[in-house]
Amino acid sequence: xxxxxxxxxxSFRNKQGRRKQVLNDLSFEIxxxxxxxxxxxxxxxxxxxxxxxxxxxxxxxGRIRRAGTVSWIFAKxxxxxxxxxxxxxxxxxxxxGVEDFDEKSAFISDLTGLGSQMRQHWGSVSDADRKTLxxxxxxxxxxxxxxxxxxxxxxxxxxxxxxxxxxDEIMDQSTCVSTFGVAEHVSxxxxxxxxxxxxxxxxxxxxxxxxxxxxxxxxxxxxxxRGGPAT
Amino acid sequence: MALRLSSGAVQKxxxxxxxxxxxxxxxSVREMYRQFGEYKMGTIWxxxxxxxxxxxxxxxFGARGRGEFGxxxxxxxxxxxxxxxxxxxxxxxxxxxxxxxxHSGLSHLRQVxxxxxxxxxxxxxxxxxSIVALIIGFGLAWLGYDPIPDHILxxxxxxxxxxxxxxxxxxxxxxxxxxxxxxxxxxKMLNMPLLFLSAVFFPxxxxxxxxxxxxxxxxxxxxxxxxxEMWFAHYTSPVLDMEYYVAWMIxxxxxxxxxxxxxxxxxxxxx
Numbered sequence: 010x011x012x013x014x015x016x017x018x019x020s021f022r023n024k025q026g027r028r029k030q031v032l033n034d035l036s037f038e039i040x041x042x043x044x045x046x047x048x049x050x051x052x053x054x055x056x057x058x059x060x061x062x063x064x065x066x067x068x069x070x071g072r073i074r075r076a077g078t079v080s081w082i083f084a085k086x087x088x089x090x091x092x093x094x095x096x097x098x099x100x101x102x103x104x105x106g107v108e109d110f111d112e113k114s115a116f117i118s119d120l121t122g123l124g125s126q127m128r129q130h131w132g133s134v135s136d137a138d139r140k141t142l143x144x145x146x147x148x149x150x151x152x153x154x155x156x157x158x159x160x161x162x163x164x165x166x167x168x169x170x171x172x173x174x175x176x177d178e179i180m181d182q183s184t185c186v187s188t189f190g191v192a193e194h195v196s197x198x199x200x201x202x203x204x205x206x207x208x209x210x211x212x213x214x215x216x217x218x219x220x221x222x223x224x225x226x227x228x229x230x231x232x233x234x235r236g237g238p239a240t
Numbered sequence: 241m242a243l244r245l246s247s248g249a250v251q252k253x254x255x256x257x258x259x260x261x262x263x264x265x266x267x268s269v270r271e272m273y274r275q276f277g278e279y280k281m282g283t284i285w286x287x288x289x290x291x292x293x294x295x296x297x298x299x300x301f302g303a304r305g306r307g308e309f310g311x312x313x314x315x316x317x318x319x320x321x322x323x324x325x326x327x328x329x330x331x332x333x334x335x336x337x338x339x340x341x342x343h344s345g346l347s348h349l350r351q352v353x354x355x356x357x358x359x360x361x362x363x364x365x366x367x368x369x370s371i372v373a374l375i376i377g378f379g380l381a382w383l384g385y386d387p388i389p390d391h392i393l394x395x396x397x398x399x400x401x402x403x404x405x406x407x408x409x410x411x412x413x414x415x416x417x418x419x420x421x422x423x424x425x426x427x428k429m430l431n432m433p434l435l436f437l438s439a440v441f442f443p444x445x446x447x448x449x450x451x452x453x454x455x456x457x458x459x460x461x462x463x464x465x466x467x468x469e470m471w472f473a474h475y476t477s478p479v480l481d482m483e484y485y486v487a488w489m490i491x492x493x494x495x496x497x498x499x500x501x502x503x504x505x506x507x508x509x510x511x
Contacts, residue, residue: 063350065347065350065508066508066509067505067508067509079350081348081349081350082348085348087348089270089273089274092270092273092274093271096270099269100269100270102266103262103263103266103269104262104263104352106254106258106259125279165408169363
């Protein structure tokens with residue numbers, strides 16, 4: 010198994026100081042080479058699961074095991090704005106134990122064509138270029154588990170044509186975990202779908218079943234909201 | 241909480257020590273760039289503050305008609321006391337307590353732990369303070385003073401111990417503050433009184449009883465006196481008790497590490 014979650018629970022404190030249980034005793038197993046889609050409305054804990062798999066958040070109880078290296082969330086690296094892009098890259102390489110900075114740097118500037126921006130401070134790089142660079146940083150490193158949170162923004166049609174095949178390539182090589190709020194966005198490639206409701210979580214290994222279940226959950230919850238006592 | 245299964249990994253996984261080593265190095269370099277990448281007043285202040293302190297002391301003791309401090313010239317006294325206290329103890333305390341702010345900017349990298357940030361910041365500070373000490377030391381030598389400690393190795397040991405004390409105390413404070421945020425402010429207010437209660441501006445030999453006994457309950461007094469005794473061979477401290485100090489240090493570090501082990505995930509989760 011590439012990812013094993015055993016009885017994970019996680020609660021957050023809301024603004025009123027009350028604890029809100031987001032994940033309750035959740036267990037699932039994802040084999041190597043499979044792709045997991047997490048389908049749910051906002052506030053059902055999609056990102057929380059991704060962060061827990063990524064090791065940047067921790068469950069209150071239960072444990073998570075992974076059988077390999079795990080990425081940061083795709084195209085969501087945070088950069089230090091007082092350092093140049095190249096220095097940011099060096100920092101990440103050092104953290105990951107990658108010694109060949111030059112190779113990674115050449116890969117990113119060849120891919121993006123932003124060679125001169127690499128020497129600029131991150132703070133002075135334009136927003137569009139930041140998006141492109143962030144995308145390229147995620148494409149430059151290989152991980153056993155790749156994490157995606159939300160739809161990938163390519164920033165323009167030209168970029169999409171260029172980077173989409175590379176993202177597909179990642180899906181061939183790694184076990185991917187992605188989140189979706191819209192059932193139709195779950196692609197054919199996702200072998201496992203974890204459907205999250207307000208109080209429920211269920212893993213399906215058929216996309217069709219999962220979409221069906223998600224629609225049911227939506228209707229039920231919308232119904233219970235309408236029919237429930239006014240608060 | 242997270243375990244790594246041994247089978248099925250495509251990529252070579254690194255040992256925990258290898259990860260920590262590279263993370264601390266990466267953080268140190270990054271923090272250096274962040275602090276000194278651009279011209280800032282803070283860069284100059286690192287050097288100016290101890291220099292101003294020395295001038296002030298020389299002025300004060302000069303005005304009282306005494307050219308020296310009883311056993312040593314004022315600039316050397318400040319060099320051997322204020323500089324280590326500010327640059328090692330207070331810096332160790334500050335860096336551990338501010339590490340969580342830096343860590344919250346790095347929380348997207350699972351390899352970076354809170355303790356790594358603390359260690360990296362502390363290492364960086366030691367390097368900076370050593371450079372400051374070297375510059376001032378050369379300056380003092382040029383002016384005809386003797387800035388070299390009489391017992392060099394023992395002095396370095398004393399300096400290391402005061403750094404470790406600051407670091408350990410910072411660790412305890414940081415972790416206690418995770419129970420109640422208000423404690424953070426309280427601990428920061430301790431900094432100033434500690435400066436006056438730790439025999440930084442005066443040797444214990446000039447303090448009369450019963451204040452001498454009272455002050456010697458402060459473990460930092462012993463560290464400062466130890467450094468002083470080793471630095472100036474002709475000074476003998478009336479209160480020095482290193483066993484007392486080491487007992488404190490072991491207690492502080494045990495408490496700090498135990499609290500860290502219990503609480504660091506809560507810290508990351510809360511931010």
